[in-house]
Amino acid sequence: xxxxxxxxxxxxxxxxxxxxxxxxxxxxxxxxxxxxxxxxxxxxxxxxxxxxxxxxxxxxxxxxxxxxxxxxxxxxxxxxxxxxxxxxxxxxxxxxxxxxxxxxxxxxxxxxxxxxxxxxxxxxxxxxxxxxxxxxxxxxxxxxxxxxxxxxxxxxxxxxxxxxxxxxxxxxxxxxxxxxxxxxxxxxxxxxxxxxxxxxxxxxxxxxxxxxxxxxxxxxxxxxxxxxxxxxxxxxxxxxxxxxxxxxxxxxxxxxxxxxxxxxxxxxxxxxxxxxxxxxxxxxxxxxxxxxxxxxxxxxxxxxxxxxxxxxxxxxxxxxxxxxxxxxxxxxxxxxxx
Numbered sequence: 088x089x090x091x092x093x094x095x096x097x098x099x100x101x102x103x104x105x106x107x108x109x110x111x112x113x114x115x116x117x118x119x120x121x122x123x124x125x126x127x128x129x130x131x132x133x134x135x136x137x138x139x140x141x142x143x144x145x146x147x148x149x150x151x152x153x154x155x156x157x158x159x160x161x162x163x164x165x166x167x168x169x170x171x172x173x174x175x176x177x178x179x180x181x182x183x184x185x186x187x188x189x190x191x192x193x194x195x196x197x198x199x200x201x202x203x204x205x206x207x208x209x210x211x212x213x214x215x216x217x218x219x220x221x222x223x224x225x226x227x228x229x230x231x232x233x234x235x236x237x238x239x240x241x242x243x244x245x246x247x248x249x250x251x252x253x254x255x256x257x258x259x260x261x262x263x264x265x266x267x268x269x270x271x272x273x274x275x276x277x278x279x280x281x282x283x284x285x286x287x288x289x290x291x292x293x294x295x296x297x298x299x300x301x302x303x304x305x306x307x308x309x310x311x312x313x314x315x316x317x318x319x320x321x322x323x324x325x326x327x328x329x330x331x332x333x334x335x336x337x338x339x340x341x342x343x344x345x346x347x348x349x350x351x352x353x354x355x356x357x358x359x360x361x362x363x364x365x366x367x368x369x370x371x372x373x374x375x376x377x378x379x380x381x382x383x384x385x386x387x388x389x390x391x392x393x394x395x396x397x398x399x400x401x402x403x404x405x406x407x408x409x410x411x412x413x414x415x416x417x418x419x420x421x422x423x424x425x
Contacts, residue, residue, distance in 0.1 A: 129346050129402025131395060138326060140257045141317040143298070150200065151216035151224055152208050243302060245289035251305060254288070258301075258316045265304065265311035275311065282306040342399035349406050 120136035127133070200208040215232060216224035267275035282288065288305040301316040373380055 128350065129405070130398040131343070131346075131402065132398070139323070140327070141260075141322040143260070143317065143321055148215040148217055148227065149224070150213050151226060152200075152202065152212050152214070243291045243293045243304075245291050245304060247290050248282075248285070248287040249290060250286065251288045254303065254316075257322055259303075260300075260315045260317055263313040263315075264307075265313050278304075279306050279311050282311075336395075339395050339399065342396070342403065346399060346402050346406075349403065 120138055122137040124135065125132045126135050200210070200213055202208055214229065215227045217227065218224050265275075278289075282304070283306040288303050291302045291304065293300055293302050295315070301318065303314045303316055305312055305314070370380065
């Protein structure tokens with residue numbers, strides 16, 4: 088590791104031939120909203136913004152290259168170096184070649200590292216650097232970074248068992264199904280049954296994918312499930328908004344509670360679909376088959392009531408009234424009984 092002043096960070100330009108890809112370096116978290124819109128239940132609408140509650144922390148490293156010092160100017164009376172070949176270059180005769188007609192094609196875009204002048208930099212010349220001051224970098228070789236990177240653990244020791252209810256879901260990062268290797272079926276079943284009976288979850292710390300993680304092991308429907316979790320320093324607990332519950336009207340709260348309970352249901356993830364992915368796959372299939380694409384019309388959004396009490400009353404009234412089809416079936420059933 089060394090401190091160097093002759094370093095500049097690498098920029099990237101699109102290149103369709105180079106195989107050099109940029110590696111993400113991460114960065115310091117910035118509290119910017121990722122979405123702005125409304126939360127609604129019934130006809131009640133709440134304008135909100137979404138902010139990341141947690142993000143994996145990384146030391147911000149830039150990709151840098153060494154700036155070579157400029158060569159001193161040559162004396163004016165210096166003779167130019169002899170050319171390997173002087174005079175005009177003859178054109179070699181070529182046989183008649185049929186040039187095929189140019190056909191447009193599509194190729195994936197790759198990114199190439201470039202210097203300030205736009206010249207491509209070889210991957211071997213690129214290293215990592217930490218900017219301690221503006222334009223001042225401490226450089227880190229790839230060998231130094233490899234030596235610091237944690238080796239993937241081969242053991243996950245459960246150091247304690249806690250109640251799942253005591254773990255805030257904001258700490259969950261990634262979920263994994265756990266399957267036993269050959270010979271591990273019986274102790275696997277023992278741990279699964281023990282976690283199921285006690286209602287507790289196991290906590291461990293492991294290294295995986297060149298990172299250290301907190302890991303949580305719990306019982307699922309039929310086997311063990313692992314979750315990697317954020318460290319406490321990665322959760323922005325101080326940015327959680329504090330609701331002013333003193334401003335809540337008791338009558339409004341009672342109606343809101345009634346509406347929420349009326350909409351209560353068992354969670355079924357199959358009810359929810361990724362409609363964007365479905366439309367994208369349909370578009371790709373249609374274009375592959377050469378079909379004409381007709382853009383879909385955007386549905387108009389309905390106006391949401393502003394007054395909270397009015398919105399709650401209308402929402403509850405709408406829930407109490409059965410749909411037209413249900414009312415028609417009920418009327419027909421009563422006529423048959425009569």
